[in-house]
Amino acid sequence: MERVGYKLVSLLYVCTSLVCAGKNYSLKYDLTTHNLNVSLGSTLILQHSPSSPMFFVGAGKVDFKEFRGNFFVNNYVEDRMPMSNFTVNTSTEADVIQFKFGTSSVQVTLESKDSHPLVVTFAIDPTYASNDFWLRVVATPDERVYGLGEQFSYLNLRGRTYPIWTREQGVGRNKSDIVTFFADTLAGGAGGDYHTTYFPQTTFMSSRNFYCHYGGYNYAEVNLQPSSFHEIYVNGPVSSFYFKNAASIKDLTGSLAKYLGLQPKLPDWVYTGAILGVQGGTDVMLQRYNRARENNVPVSGLWIQDWAGVLKTSFGSRLFWDWKWNPTLYPNLKTVIKDLTANGTRVLAYINPNLNSKGELFKEAANNRYFIKNSSGLPYLTDFGEFYCGTVDFTNPAARDWYKGVIQKNMIDLGLSGWMADFGEYLPADGAFFYNNQSGREVHNQWPTLWAEVNRMAIDERNVTGDVVFWMRAGSAGTGKFTTLMWAGDQNVDFSYGDGLPSTIPAALNMGMSGIGITHFDIGGYTTAAQFKHVGKALVRTEELLLRSAEAAIFTPVFRSHEGNQPKANVQFYSSDFIEQSFGRLARIFAHISNYTKSVVKDNSIFGTPVQRPLFMEFPADDISKTVTYQYMLGSDLLVAPVIQPKVTIMNVYLPPGDWKFIWDTKDYGGQAFHNVTATIGKPPAFYKKNSYYASVFSKIQSKFPLLPVPHPPQTTSTTTTHPTCNSGGTISTSYVSASRIGHHLCAMFCFMSVKVLFL
Structure with a gap:
């Protein structure tokens, strides 16, 4: 290692530019003024001076309060220390920059690795009690930023701060909206905000044709408000930051998807028509199916989320979370599945990683100590809305294998061709204990990826990948490596920009630029609140909303309906012959263009190019496309x-x-x-x-x-x-x-x- 000493340059202005075979970035620094620039090609990424540091270390406290998947975060900063002077050690493979402050130091390593031309790693002196970290990435005033996982409210994310913490997306998601007000007031703060999402990810795409990806799962905040920099805050141990540049955002998106993990192609049967969300038992399922066929609806699948039984709550009809076939509600289901499959219609179901404390699977998991535990060593119980559940601990290999077996025996072997793999966001931040000795704060954001892996292992080991599909709403970096499909979660049954039909578009586009290129949404939305009529604003699905959302679903990878949480209050595809025939016509258009859609999905599985793309991804030189x-x-x-x-x-x-x-x-x-x-x-x-x-x-x-x-x-x-x-x-x-x-x-x-x- 060659050490460049301060004394050697104290009387002399020195600017060193190092670009060699082992390094695909450019480092320029001046040890007289302690200025530093790091670039990828002609794009300035990091910039430092004593008056404008590129990073800070500090200490503080982050508190999480949770109510039914809604997390309320209070980030209190007690100390924030800017970095100033530095020394540099260089080699042909990396640059090590040492920042001193008081008696402590931070070592910053720059290198090219893992298909990234610039990887930045920070090692903070353990003698300094730091648990907060801020990195500033160079920005320009007119720069546009995209990604950060699934962001529903905006496509260009500049001008706001985005907390990275998976949670319920919220009802309404707009603090000036009356529905959000009711959800906050009447449902314990369930209203959400512009940044609340099931799938946050500390990865952003810049219109300057580079991306920044943080490799950890800590709680983070990405502040995109300043005009001259983007600031990334990380609570807890700091992982590496990955930067990559390319000729276009399209190329960058593909590179990111390949790095994080590509989704497989969807099964061919998905494209043959509508996956109908139906429930109520075998007789009702078949009645809905037969009537749909009479009204010329092409049916690729019947999705019976209540296959394991139901229970009633004040929110509406909920499922009984004991994941096995309920023969009382669904008699002869295995035979019916076999017959429907032979006729070209698949049957799909539902599962999540939580088990109702009143169910048989709960007892089995508790006896084998497969649950996440509380401080007393007992199953940590979570209130999911008038019922309590234990959560299977996927950091425990034995528990993971057991739950994988539940999916295989109770679902795949039953003949099911897919399921909704729900609920990856409720994991507690505090008070829960895991097999791998990590804290809830460390595991929380990674949890959806662990859940996706269990589902993928189940289908891979049964050799049904490519024929069985599962879809998720919660996610984090790396989820795409395992999940076959995402969906946008629980939209309101309305046209609101914050949480209705419009919000599914920026959600899909930002998701695509975060490495997840195959996603879809519930036709007709989900969140219904007929009881709001007592305070002046009933939230129920209209015929217009149902058909407009079905129109939009034509041009997505999957055409799937949902009855909503209060089915009787909503207009359904089967509410009248005209509605069902109109719905069927749209499903037939979806099937008609399926060869094209298949080709686009195939591109995603090979190149990582998302199925749904912002206009500027295809027309990067067109100024108006950048605003749409x-x-x-x-x-x-x-x-x-x-x-x-x-x-x-x-x-x-x-x-x-x-x-x-x-x-x-x-x-x-x-x-x-x-x-x-x-x-x-x-x-x-x-x-x-x-x-x-x-x-x-x-x-x-x-x-x-x-x-x-x-x-x-x-x-x-x-x-x-x-x-x-x-x-x-x-x-x-x-x-x-x-x-x-x-x-x-x-x-x-x-x-x-x-x-x-x-x-x-």
């Missing part, structure tokens, strides 16, 4: 502009450069322009490239799938809307405010007063 949030590309050839607000019949859609055709009239439309197009229910706006290999498939949609005659007055009025965009600050803009939104604000004031009276 609620349109996206399905693959490279199909542009989608879903109708995400009520009472819309005409949409003003932006087309990037190129020659385009509208799927509903096959006329030519020029690029780099906005166009008004028909957007009545049943005709979701979508355009394809004129020279697409699949042009003949897209061109047949208009003639092959005519609209059905409407037996009742439509639920729309003639309204034109400009598709919302997202500017550099991430705010949503739209060209109109409908009467219903004005009424919403009036209702909000009235309901606020009503709730206040109720709680006096």
Whole structure:
């Protein structure tokens, strides 16, 4: 090692630039002024000076309070120490920079490894009682940032701080929204906020064509508010930071997905039609199936989440979390599954890593000490909403193997072709004890990946990978290596930007730029609150919402419905023949373009390019494409502009450069322009490239799938809307405010007063 001493350069300005075979970054430093720059090509990544340090160490306390998966975080900083002067040791393979402060020091190692041109590792002197760390990454004022896992509220994330802690996404997710207010007030703070998500990840993509990935699972915060830097806060031991640059965000996204782990292709049967969310027992399941077939709905699967039994709570109908076939509710299920599968329709179910304390599997797991434990060594019990569960400890190899066996014996061997692998976010931060002796704070963010691994091991060992599919809502870095599919969680049954149908679009796009390229959502949404009618705002699904979300689902990898948590309060696909026939028509369009969708999913499994992509990923030189949030590309050839607000019949859609055709009239439309197009229910706006290999498939949609005659007055009025965009600050803009939104604000004031009276 060559040591560059301060005395040798005290009278001389020295700037050293080192780029050699073992290092794919550039380090420039000045030991007179103690300035330092680290670059990838021409892109400045890290910058340090005594007056503007690139990192800080400190001490403080982070408190977590949890209520039914909703975590409330209080981060109190007691000490924050900026770094200043440094010395440098260099070699052909790495650079080691030593920062001194008082009697302590921090050693920073720069190197190229693990397919990354720049990996930065920090070693803090143990004599300094530090548990807080801040790293500043260089930013520019006009820079746009994406990713951070599944972020629902914004596509460009600049201007806000994002805590990285997996949790319930919240109901409403907008503190100025009346639904969020009710959820906070009436349900113990369950309203959520713009940053609450099941799948946070300390990875961001920059419009300057680099990404930053933090390799740990600690609690973190990513502050994207300053104009000149992005600041990443980490609580606890600090892992390495990984940086990579490329010619485009598309290339970067593929590189990240390959590094974290690629998802496999989906089974072919998924593309043949709708996976219908049904429940209520064998007879009801078959009645729904037979009626759907009579109404020309192509059914690829029947998803019976209540296969293990049900219980009733004040929130609605919940499942009995004892994961085995309930023959009372579902008699002859194994035979029915066999017959349906032979006829081309699969049956799917539900599981999560928690076991109801009243169930038989709970007793077996408790007897074998397979649960996460409390301070007394007993199973740690979590309140999941009027029932208590133990959580299987996946850090215990024996417990993991046992639960893998539960999936294999009780689900795969039953003949099921898939399931929802739910609930990876409730893991407690404090008071829980794990087999591997880590704390809940250390395991919490990694837990969804451990849960995904158990599911993947179960199907791999049964040799059914590629035929069985499971989908998850919670995730973290590395989940994509194991899960076959993600879904967006529990959206409201409404058109709200914070937590309704619109939120599924930035969620999918940010997820794709975080390395997870195959995701989808519940058609019709999930979270229903008919009881809110008593305080002025019932949250129930309408026919319009159901069909508009089904339209959007055409242009995703999976077409799957959900009845919601209060099925009787919601309009369902089977509520009338017309609705079911309309739903079936949309499912047939989904199946019609399946060869194209399959090709896009295959690209994701090989190259890591996400299925749903922001416009700028395909058109990086187009300035307007950089501002669009609620349109996206399905693959490279199909542009989608879903109708995400009520009472819309005409949409003003932006087309990037190129020659385009509208799927509903096959006329030519020029690029780099906005166009008004028909957007009545049943005709979701979508355009394809004129020279697409699949042009003949897209061109047949208009003639092959005519609209059905409407037996009742439509639920729309003639309204034109400009598709919302997202500017550099991430705010949503739209060209109109409908009467219903004005009424919403009036209702909000009235309901606020009503709730206040109720709680006096």
